[in-house]
Amino acid sequence: MGDEKTFDTTQLALPPGPVDLTSIPTDGTPGFTGDKAAGEAALAAVAPELADLQERLWASREGGETRRILLVLQGMDTSGKGGVIRKALGLVDPQGLSIKAFKAPTAEELEHDFLWRVRKALPAAGHIGVFDRSHYEDVLIHRVRGLSSPEEVERRYDEITSFEQELVSEGVTVLKCMLHVGAAEQGKRLMARLDNPDKHWKFNPGDVDDRALWPQYQEAYEVALERTNHADAGWFVIPADRKWYRNLAVAALLRDTLARMDLQWPEADFDVQAERARLEALVVE
Amino acid sequence: MGDEKTFDTTQLALPPGPVDLTSIPTDGTPGFTGDKAAGEAALAAVAPELADLQERLWASREGGETRRILLVLQGMDTSGKGGVIRKALGLVDPQGLSIKAFKAPTAEELEHDFLWRVRKALPAAGHIGVFDRSHYEDVLIHRVRGLSSPEEVERRYDEITSFEQELVSEGVTVLKCMLHVGAAEQGKRLMARLDNPDKHWKFNPGDVDDRALWPQYQEAYEVALERTNHADAGWFVIPADRKWYRNLAVAALLRDTLARMDLQWPEADFDVQAERARLEALVVE
Numbered sequence: 001m002g003d004e005k006t007f008d009t010t011q012l013a014l015p016p017g018p019v020d021l022t023s024i025p026t027d028g029t030p031g032f033t034g035d036k037a038a039g040e041a042a043l044a045a046v047a048p049e050l051a052d053l054q055e056r057l058w059a060s061r062e063g064g065e066t067r068r069i070l071l072v073l074q075g076m077d078t079s080g081k082g083g084v085i086r087k088a089l090g091l092v093d094p095q096g097l098s099i100k101a102f103k104a105p106t107a108e109e110l111e112h113d114f115l116w117r118v119r120k121a122l123p124a125a126g127h128i129g130v131f132d133r134s135h136y137e138d139v140l141i142h143r144v145r146g147l148s149s150p151e152e153v154e155r156r157y158d159e160i161t162s163f164e165q166e167l168v169s170e171g172v173t174v175l176k177c178m179l180h181v182g183a184a185e186q187g188k189r190l191m192a193r194l195d196n197p198d199k200h201w202k203f204n205p206g207d208v209d210d211r212a213l214w215p216q217y218q219e220a221y222e223v224a225l226e227r228t229n230h231a232d233a234g235w236f237v238i239p240a241d242r243k244w245y246r247n248l249a250v251a252a253l254l255r256d257t258l259a260r261m262d263l264q265w266p267e268a269d270f271d272v273q274a275e276r277a278r279l280e281a282l283v284v285e
Numbered sequence: 286m287g288d289e290k291t292f293d294t295t296q297l298a299l300p301p302g303p304v305d306l307t308s309i310p311t312d313g314t315p316g317f318t319g320d321k322a323a324g325e326a327a328l329a330a331v332a333p334e335l336a337d338l339q340e341r342l343w344a345s346r347e348g349g350e351t352r353r354i355l356l357v358l359q360g361m362d363t364s365g366k367g368g369v370i371r372k373a374l375g376l377v378d379p380q381g382l383s384i385k386a387f388k389a390p391t392a393e394e395l396e397h398d399f400l401w402r403v404r405k406a407l408p409a410a411g412h413i414g415v416f417d418r419s420h421y422e423d424v425l426i427h428r429v430r431g432l433s434s435p436e437e438v439e440r441r442y443d444e445i446t447s448f449e450q451e452l453v454s455e456g457v458t459v460l461k462c463m464l465h466v467g468a469a470e471q472g473k474r475l476m477a478r479l480d481n482p483d484k485h486w487k488f489n490p491g492d493v494d495d496r497a498l499w500p501q502y503q504e505a506y507e508v509a510l511e512r513t514n515h516a517d518a519g520w521f522v523i524p525a526d527r528k529w530y531r532n533l534a535v536a537a538l539l540r541d542t543l544a545r546m547d548l549q550w551p552e553a554d555f556d557v558q559a560e561r562a563r564l565e566a567l568v569v570e
């Protein structure tokens with residue numbers, strides 16, 4: 001258990017085996033014992049650590065390294081994928097972010113394998129890539145709405161695992177977060193969007209259609225999480241009814257992920273003393 | 286003159302006509318009378334305004350609009366293009382940013398017109414595009430180092446103006462900022478990078494080579510600023526010796542630019558009452 005200053009993110013890791021999302025409370029705060037105020041303070045405390053670590057990742061690129069991070073954000077409508085990007089990813093240098101929101105595939109994308117557009121959106125060296133929705137839609141909505149045959153969806157679980165293993169072997173650290181919002185909380189958030197004209201642009205009638213398929217989506221998530229919870233890129237399930245907790249959890253996971261990469265400032269590939277002498281000798285104006 | 290709470294950004298606009306950069310102090314704080322502490326407080330006060338306005342721009346895209354902003358950042362090495370991105374652009378939702386750092390052109394890029402790679406990097410609807418260096422390098426370094434003939438550089442000034450006018454007519458608001466750092470301050474900043482092993486990755490021996498051409502670069506800037514200071518997209522020259530002022534100035538310019546766009550929340554393109562009824566009638570779990 002964490003105290004009010006630390007966050008034990010290991011508690012968010014999904015254990016191997018069958019997944020029962022109903023057994024994970026959506027309003028919990030696993031790994032963190034503080035309240036909202038403590039959580040906001042903890043997020044503020046994570047900010048400089050995250051900024052420093054991200055700068056080291058960015059610098060590693062100058063040092064010729066090709067390591068990068070891919071953060072996959074999945075979750076039902078209103079679970080807070082956008083909020084996490086604003087509040088947690090917003091803590092680092094935007095230059096080092098590469099954010100891709102996956103919408104319904106275009107006609108061109110549909111002419112390719114489902115991973116084609118995903119590969120094109122992968123982060124470059126030194127970047128933190130963020131997928132707002134991802135290749136997981138191709139097993140979630142496809143299963144729920146029958147957009148692909150059951151055999152094809154079945155095949156994709158393994159293909160996704162292979163794809164992610166390939167990424168890891170190429171130096172991409174894959175961090176997968178499922179934002180686990182409750183049905184009641186989603187209902188409130190959708191209604192809040194309808195109640196406020198300034199938020200109408202965030203609402204889509206399709207969100208209600210999807211909500212009508214809530215049990216089917218939960219089941220599709222359970223299967224997808226189980227089938228793709230491999231050792232190279234395991235899933236983290238983040239209770240998402242409390243926005244402050246959700247933001248802190250993703251920020252802390254990202255911080256821990258970067259810390260484990262043991263990023264060092266690159267060494268100079270030039271003669272420091274010679275450059276100093278050259279600079280000192282140079283009189284300008 | 287601004288007081289400690291406001292920033293009169295109109296003072297940063299470059300007047301038409303010949304440009305003499307030596308007449309603009311690099312350590313000034315035009316438009317703002319406060320000190321560093323007041324400047325940092327003012328930046329914190331701009332943050333929520335900027336976030337709100339940027340969200341409206343982002344939302345306008347959902348409403349079918351195609352307006353966007355292109356912020357061009359130019360300046361000598363160490364003038365703080367990266368710092369502005371971190372400290373000023375870092376105040377808005379990173380999802381709505383599209384940041385492009387222009388390096389030496391690739392072999393493929395060299396096979397095209399100089400604007401080819403620039404067009405490819407333009408922001409999409411609802412975005413704030415940020416160019417860290419830009420098509421202006423094609424008249425700056427090209428003039429100083431003779432990478433193109435004088436006739437070709439001459440031709441490009443007009444081509445750049447036409448290009449930017451075309452962008453404006455397509456709904457792109459072009460905001461051009463020259464970060465005006467002094468030679469002495471640059472010398473200190475380069476030396477500080479050499480003095481700190483954690484900053485060696487930011488140093489490039491080519492920076493000293495460019496510094497040796499300081500007067501030529503200043504002259505190239507003066508000509509480029511004068512020739513491309515057109516009514517559709519005028520230049521702002523931002524004294525950049527004080528980092529806090531530079532960050533505040535760009536944030537305030539961006540805020541003012543967004544405010545002038547008079548961005549409204551998009552109206553619902555669905556029947557709000559019908560959706561509310563549908564949502565209320567839906568019992569989940």
